[in-house]
Every structure is written in C-alpha cells, then in structure tokens.
Amino acid sequence: MEATGIGVWGVPLAIFAGAVRVSTPFIFVSLGEAITERSGRINLGLEGTLVFGAMTAYGVAVMTLSPWLGVLAAMAVGACLGLLHGFICKFPKVNDIAIGIAMMQFGLGLAFFLGKPFIQPAAPKLPAIAFGAWSNLPQIQAALNINVLFLIGAALALLLWWAFRNTRVGLILRVVGDSSDAARAMGLNPDTVRLLATAAGGALAAIGGAYLSLYYPGSWNEGISSGQGLMAVALVIFARWNPIGCFLAALLFGGAGALGPALQSVGVTKGYYLFYAAPYVLTLVIMVATSSPTRSLAGAPGALSITK
Amino acid sequence: MTLEANSHTLPTLDGRAGSLRPFLEWLARRAEPLAITLFAIFVGLALFSLFIALIGRSPIQLFELIFAGGFGTWFSVQNSLSRAAPLLLTALCVALPARLGLVVIGAEGAVVLGGVAGAAIALPLVGDAPAPLVWLIMALAGMLVGAVWLGFAGFLRHYRGVNETIASLLLAYIAIAFMNHLIEGPLRDPASLNKPSTAPLPPDYMLGSIPGMDVHWGLVVGVVACILSWVLIEATSFGFAARIAGGNVRAAQIQGLPVGRLIVGFTALAGAFGGLAGMIEVAAVQGSANASLAAGYGYTGILVAFLARHNPLAIIPVAVLLGGIDASGGLIQRRMGLPDATVLVLQGTLFVVILFCETFYGRFKMFNPDLWKRSA
Numbered sequence: 001m002e003a004t005g006i007g008v009w010g011v012p013l014a015i016f017a018g019a020v021r022v023s024t025p026f027i028f029v030s031l032g033e034a035i036t037e038r039s040g041r042i043n044l045g046l047e048g049t050l051v052f053g054a055m056t057a058y059g060v061a062v063m064t065l066s067p068w069l070g071v072l073a074a075m076a077v078g079a080c081l082g083l084l085h086g087f088i089c090k091f092p093k094v095n096d097i098a099i100g101i102a103m104m105q106f107g108l109g110l111a112f113f114l115g116k117p118f119i120q121p122a123a124p125k126l127p128a129i130a131f132g133a134w135s136n137l138p139q140i141q142a143a144l145n146i147n148v149l150f151l152i153g154a155a156l157a158l159l160l161w162w163a164f165r166n167t168r169v170g171l172i173l174r175v176v177g178d179s180s181d182a183a184r185a186m187g188l189n190p191d192t193v194r195l196l197a198t199a200a201g202g203a204l205a206a207i208g209g210a211y212l213s214l215y216y217p218g219s220w221n222e223g224i225s226s227g228q229g230l231m232a233v234a235l236v237i238f239a240r241w242n243p244i245g246c247f248l249a250a251l252l253f254g255g256a257g258a259l260g261p262a263l264q265s266v267g268v269t270k271g272y273y274l275f276y277a278a279p280y281v282l283t284l285v286i287m288v289a290t291s292s293p294t295r296s297l298a299g300a301p302g303a304l305s306i307t308k
Numbered sequence: 309m310t311l312e313a314n315s316h317t318l319p320t321l322d323g324r325a326g327s328l329r330p331f332l333e334w335l336a337r338r339a340e341p342l343a344i345t346l347f348a349i350f351v352g353l354a355l356f357s358l359f360i361a362l363i364g365r366s367p368i369q370l371f372e373l374i375f376a377g378g379f380g381t382w383f384s385v386q387n388s389l390s391r392a393a394p395l396l397l398t399a400l401c402v403a404l405p406a407r408l409g410l411v412v413i414g415a416e417g418a419v420v421l422g423g424v425a426g427a428a429i430a431l432p433l434v435g436d437a438p439a440p441l442v443w444l445i446m447a448l449a450g451m452l453v454g455a456v457w458l459g460f461a462g463f464l465r466h467y468r469g470v471n472e473t474i475a476s477l478l479l480a481y482i483a484i485a486f487m488n489h490l491i492e493g494p495l496r497d498p499a500s501l502n503k504p505s506t507a508p509l510p511p512d513y514m515l516g517s518i519p520g521m522d523v524h525w526g527l528v529v530g531v532v533a534c535i536l537s538w539v540l541i542e543a544t545s546f547g548f549a550a551r552i553a554g555g556n557v558r559a560a561q562i563q564g565l566p567v568g569r570l571i572v573g574f575t576a577l578a579g580a581f582g583g584l585a586g587m588i589e590v591a592a593v594q595g596s597a598n599a600s601l602a603a604g605y606g607y608t609g610i611l612v613a614f615l616a617r618h619n620p621l622a623i624i625p626v627a628v629l630l631g632g633i634d635a636s637g638g639l640i641q642r643r644m645g646l647p648d649a650t651v652l653v654l655q656g657t658l659f660v661v662i663l664f665c666e667t668f669y670g671r672f673k674m675f676n677p678d679l680w681k682r683s684a
Contacts, residue, residue: 044473088660091667097411097473101610102659109652116647222649227481234474273492277485280478284470287478293469 010139010266017143018258019251020150021216025050025208025225026250027153029232030239031160032204034246036082037236038164039197040177040190040303041089044100046205047229048107049081053206054213055115058220061123067214070123071149074206081107082202086195104229118220126215149211156204157247164243173197177301190303205229231283238286240299256282333677340675341617348665349615352658359653365644377639378632385632389523390593392631394419396530397585398609399627400537401458403618404578405472407541408571409554410465414476415582416606417483418457420597422450422583423590424487427506427597428495430513439513446587454583455576457483462575466568472575484602491598505598515592524592526585530627533581537620550574582606608634611659630655 029046036043043049053074061070085103089096129151132144164170176183176193183190208228213220235253239245260275357367378388401415426446433442461479464470490506497507515525541547553560553567560567585605590597612630616622637651673679 084660088664091664093667093669094663095411095666098614099660099663101411101413101473102614102656102663105607105611105652106656106660109649109654109656112649113647113653116649227477230474230477234471234478237471271489271493273485273489276488277482280481280485284475284478284482287470287475288464288468291464291469291471293467 011262013139013143014262014265015255015258018262019255020143020146021254022257023250023254024147024150024153024211024216025228026232026235026253027150027157027247028208028211029205029229030235030246030250031153031156031243032201032208033233033236034160034201034239034241034243035173035204036194036198036201037304038173038177038241038301039194040180040301041086041096041194041198042100042233042304043082043085043103043198043201044097044230044233045081045085045103045107046100046201046232047225047227048104048111049078049202049205050209050212050229051225052081052107052111053078053209054224055111055118055209055220056206057210058123058213059115059118061214062118062121065124067124067126067210070214071126071207071210074210075203078202078204078206078209079199080202081206082199083195085202086191086198089198090191090195112222115220115222123214123220125218126211128215147211147215149207149215153250154247157243160243174301177303179302205232208232227280231279234283234287238283238290241301242299253279253282333680336675336677340669340672341619343675344665344668345615345617345662347668348662349658351665352654352661355661356654356657359657365646370640370644370646370650373639373643374633374636377636383522384635386522387635388628388632389521389527390631391634392627393524393526393530394585394589394605395609395612395627395631396527396534396623397581397588398605399612399616399623400533400609400620401578401582401585401606402610402613403616403620403623404537404541404574404581405458405462405571406613406618407547407554408550408574409557410462410571410575411473412458412461412476412575412578413473413610414458414461414478414480414483414606415578415585415609416602416604417476417480418454418579418582419586419589419606420487420601421457421483421586422454423586423594423601424490424495424506424597425453425583426450426587427509427590428490430509430591431507434510434513442513443515443591446591447584450583450587451580452583454579454581454586456579458579458582459572459576462572465575466571480606487597487601488599495597497596500596500598503598503600505594505596508596509591513591514595515588524588526588526592529584529588531624533584534620534623537581541620546570546573608655611655614659615662 029050033043033046056077057067057070057074060073061067064070081103085099088094088099126147126149128145128147130141130145132141135141164174172188172193175186176188176190180190183193209225212224217224231253235249236246239249256279259278260272263275264272360367360370377384379385398415398419401418402412405412426449429449430442430446433445457479458476461472461476464475465472491504495506496504517524518528541551549560549565550570552563553565553570557567586601589601594600608630612623612626616626633651633654637648640646640650641648670676
C-alpha cells in the first residue's frame with residue numbers, strides 16, 4: 001500500500017481509472033452489437049472483428065504514422081466483416097449464432113496471420129486529454145487522463161439513444177427487429193436493414209479494437225483481447241438494448257476488469273489471478289439475474305433468436 | 309405430395325426399378341450430408357488457395373506441405389493421430405449438446421479444469437497406488453469436474469433461461485483464470501520456475517503409447533467415446549428422447565419427456581468428455597497441469613463437431629483430418645515462412661463455408677426422394 005503514496009484510496013482510484021480505460025472497447029462493441037441486435041440479428045463474431053480491427057488500426061498507424069487513419073481503416077474492415085456476416089445470414093437455414101462463432105475464428109485467424117509483421121514496430125498512440133492537470137498527485141493525473149475515444153463513445157451512446165426513439169432510421173431498425181412481417185408490410189426489406197445494421201455494428205466493434213491496440217494496452221499482439229467482444233454481447237442483453245444502459249454497463253465491466261491489476265498495483269501478490277475472472281463472473285451473474293426461463297426479456301427485439 | 313411421401317415406404321408395385329427404389333432412397337438421404345460437406349470443403353479450400361495466391365505464394369506447395377506434414381510419412385501420420393486424440397473428445401463436447409439444439413462452445417473450460425483436477429488428485433496417490441488405479445481415479449476426477457462445469461451451463465439454460473453459448477464461453481474464461489490461480493498458487497510445484505506447473509507425474513505413471521505406435525492411449529479412448537456416443541444417440545431411448553427435444557422442445561414437453569434432465573445430462577456428459585480430454589493431456593502428454601492445457605483444443609473441437617454435423621461417428625475421420633492440418637503447421641512455417649496462423653485462416657475459412665452450405669440442404673431434388681417421380 002505504501003507504494004501508492006495515497007494509501008488505500010489508491011484502490012478505488014485505480015478502479016475508477018481502470019473503469020474509464022478498460023471500458024472503452026466495451027462501449028464501442030456493445031453499442032455496435034446493440035444496433036445489430038435491435039435489427040433482430042445477433043453477431044457473436046464481434047470478438048473476431050475487434051481483434052481484426054485492432055490489427056488493422058495498428059498496421060495502418062505504423063505505416064501512415066496517423067492513429068486516426070488507423071481507426072478509419074479499422075472501421076472499414078469491421079464493416080466488411082459485418083457485411084460478410086449479414087450476407088451469409090440472409091440465406092435460409094443459416095444459424096446466425098453458429099456463423100458468429102465461425103466468423104470469430106476466421107477473424108482471429110486472419111488477424112494473427114496478417115498481423116505477424118506488426119508485433120515489433122511501435123505505432124503512434126491515440127491522444128488523451130489531461131483532465132487531471134489541476135492536481136499535483138501523479139495518481140490523480142494518471143486517472144483523469146481520458147482518451148478521446150472514451151468521450152466519443154459516451155457521446156455516441158447518447159446519440160444512439162436519441163436516434164432509436166426519434167429518427168426514421170431508428171424506427172425502421174426497431175420495426176425490423178420486432179417483426180419481419182410488419183417490416184415487409186411497411187415495404188421494408190428486413191434482410192437489407194439487418195445487413196446494414198450488422199455492418200454498422202462491425203465498424204463500431206472495430207473502433208473498440210483500435211482503442212486496444214492504439215491506446216490501452218497500446219500494442220498489437222495475439223493476446224490483445226480477452227473476450228471483450230463476447231462479453232459485450234452479454235452486456236447488451238443486460239443493458240436491455242438501451243445505448244445509455246450499454247454505456248453504464250461497460251463502465252461497470254471496466255471497473256470489474258480493473259480490479260485484478262488495481263489490487264496487484266497496491267501490493268496484493270497472492271490470488272489476484274482470481275480477480276482476473278471478475279468480469280466474467282460478473283457477466284454470468286448478471287445474465288442469470290436478468291434472464292428468465294418462462295418469459296421473454298422486457299425490451300427484447302421480437303425477432304432476436306437469442307431470447308427465444 | 310403427402311400421398312407420395314407416404315407411399316414410398318410401402319413395397320412398390322410399379323415396374324422394374326421397384327426393388328431398387330428403397331435402396332436408392334436410403335442412399336440419397338445418406339448422400340446429401342456427405343455431398344454437401346465435401347462440396348463445402350472443396351469451396352473452402354478453393355477460397356483459401358485464392359487467398360494464398362493473392363499474397364503471392366503457391367497454394368499447390370502449401371497443400372503439398374499440409375499433406376506431407378499431416379499424412380505423408382508414418383511419423384507424420386502418428387503425429388496427426390496424436391493431435392486428433394483430444395479433438396475427438398472436445399468435438400463430442402460440442403456435438404452432444406448440439407443434438408438437443410444447444411450451441412455449447414465452452415469445451416476449453418472443461419479441458420483445463422479436467423486436467424487440473426486429474427493432476428491434483430494424482431499427486432497424493434503417486435507411489436502408493438498402482439498406475440492403472442491412479443489413471444482411473446484421475447479420469448473420474450477430470451470427468452466429474454468437467455461434467456459439473458458444463459452441466460452448470462445446461463442447468464442455467466433450462467432452469468434460468470440463460471443463453472448457453474455465452475454462458476459456456478464465460479465459464480471457459482473463468483476456468484482458465486481459475487487454473488492460472490491454482491497453478492500459480494496452491495498447486496504450484498516450486499521447482500517449476502519459468503512455466504508454473506503442478507508437480508510432474510513420475511514416468512511410470514505416464515499413460516504410455518499404443519503398442520507398435522508412437523500415439524498415446526488417448527486416441528483409443530477418444531474413438532471408444534465416439535462410438536459409445538453414437539450408440540447412445542442412435543440406439544437408446546435416452547438418445548431418442550434427446551433428438552426429439554432437439555427437434556421441438558414444446559413437442560417433447562407435451563409428450564412428457566424430462567427435457568430439463570435431458571439438457572443437464574447431455575451437457576454434463578459433454579463436459580465429462582472435455583474433462584477426460586484434459587486429464588489425458590496431463591497423463592499422456594504434459595505430465596503436469598500447466599497453461600499448455602489451454603491450447604485451443606476446445607475451440608478446434610467446435611469446428612470438428614460442425615464439420616461432422618454433430619454425428620459422433622463422422623467426428624472420427626474429421627478429427628484425424630484436422631489433426632493432420634494442425635500437425636502440418638510447423639512444416640508450413642519452416643518451409644514457406646508463413647505464420648503459424650495460416651492453419652487458423654484455413655480452419656476459419658472452412659468453418660464459415662461449411663455453415664454457409666447449410667442453406668443447400670433440401671434444395672436438390674436428387675437427394676429428396678419425396679420429390680422423385682413414382683416411376684422413375
């Protein structure tokens with residue numbers, strides 16, 4: 001504890017800082033998955049998209065020296081992976097959950113294959129804003145050094161929350177998600193809407209990956225993701241497909257994920273591996289608490305296969 | 309249509325082809341999955357070749373190396389079979405729940421915990437008990453832990469309505485964290501410096517090779533498990549009930565079938581096979597439980613199960629094929645300078661194409677005797 005200089009307050013501060021730092025990929029993946037699931041389809045392949053986005057962003061940033069070009073490139077490939085998922089799921093008898101697992105393995109394999117040359121070189125990092133400059137405690141300065149993508153994610157959550165309710169696009173998405181038949185009666189093509197929603201979801205998930213490789217932990221390697229893409233799917237269910245809920249749940253998950261490293265940093269040396277399981281245990285507990293065997297979940301899109 | 313569907317099971321009286329017709333119908337129904345799977349593998353390999361050609365390498369050389377590395381010599385065949393052994397069990401771990409309509413992908417968790425349980429229970433027994441007894445106890449411990457782990461996912465599915473795909477995967481991550489905790493902490497052998505492990509099994513307690521081959525007994529265990537699973541699904545009332553529940557849960561419930569017990573039973577059995585795979589990995593390959601248990605057998609098993617369309621007998625050749633592809637990874641890396649992830653790209657491509665080809669089922673008249681003309 002003496003190592004921190006501010007005593008036990010180091011733990012909550014580290015958890016807060018970790019929550020902000022760790023949650024950003026969760027925010028983007030869960031917002032992307034919320035768009036996809038609102039359209040009535042589930043994309044379990046976002047884990048692969050996340051890692052592929054991380055690799056692409058890092059590679060492009062190394063080559064162009066611009067981290068923002070890396071983020072844009074990641075969005076483009078993420079959208080492509082989403083389009084592929086959406087295209088395959090259009091065909092009858094194809095199971096969107098199974099395709100998601102396959103897309104996850106495909107995305108991971110391709111990312112590891114193409115990312116091999118980028119394990120060594122260093123890429124320019126995404127900028128952060130120092131909100132903690134007023135303090136002279138280095139811990140507080142570090143904790144309040146907040147990345148721009150986190151702020152964009154927060155704004156995006158608000159924007160999506162508003163757009164789902166108040167815009168024509170939001171209405172189209174919700175109609176398609178609740179009933180394919182109703183959508184067809186309105187003259188909409190559910191497959192096209194879902195295709196675009198899956199592509200949008202893939203693009204957002206890839207931003208989460210770009211954050212991983214370009215900011216925190218800030219390097220590209222094959223172990224860069226530890227299941228964030230999958231946990232985000234569970235998180236969307238917990239958040240009841242509400243973008244603001246996704247944002248808050250992502251913060252909660254980020255905090256749980258920061259528990260292990262935070263304890264380690266204040267000198268707990270034994271048993272911290274168990275705390276690495278905290279986000280997974282939390283996800284599972286939340287899923288158990290919010291699911292029900294007899295009724296469908298409140299707010300669930302009617303056409304979504306995962307809640308049937 | 310309905311009339312024809314009913315009449316084709318009756319002895320036909322219409323002409324020369326009459327005696328051949330039941331056989332042709334049987335053949336057509338059996339040929340459909342085989343033909344579509346082979347077509348999918350062909351398309352998958354073609355797409356992968358295109359990818360390799362696009363990055364400026366020779367796909368022909370690559371396939372030659374895969375063949376040489378997987379099946380070219382007696383040595384490489386033995387290597388492939390050794391790698392197929394755990395895949396047989398982890399594929400069952402996916403295939404059995406799939407017959408009930410569940411997508412359980414957390415085999416990796418059962419494997420690592422089964423391995424740790426086997427290693428932990430062996431340590432106090434080593435030296436006192438004869439080796440076969442130790443193996444039996446290790447296997448039972450591994451299977452029990454695996455069964456509890458995945459059975460829990462089945463339990464949550466049925467009694468709490470929790471999606472089993474996500475739950476089983478989360479359980480796999482929890483299992484890996486738990487394994488790391490145990491091998492870094494309470495169970496760590498102080499002598500293992502670089503790679504934290506449990507204390508190693510003495511050489512006399514290692515599960516040896518099949519006589520005449522350099523392949524451990526896990527292969528035999530895996531094949532026996534596949535055959536027993538096939539019998540369970542195809543020839544017992546328990547398996548029949550599971551197939552009904554997999555087809556239509558409501559119908560099964562109305563029939564009074566114990567759907568909850570079926571789901572928990574099948575997921576637990578699947579977990580037991582996963583745990584057994586982990587125990588064999590410890591007793592035959594690693595000698596102790598360490599991070600190498602999480603080598604991805606659980607994830608490759610998913611692909612094996614889907615390629616085999618969840619048929620336990622079909623798992624055997626598919627596991628050998630994928631074991632061979634796995635085994636060739638090192639050769640591809642050395643000879644062509646391609647990353648070891650080449651094998652993952654191939655597997656991922658095959659996986660996506662196989663699932664895509666599900667859409668072709670029932671589309672071809674030649675595989676669907678109900679649509680044949682009666683006097684064909």
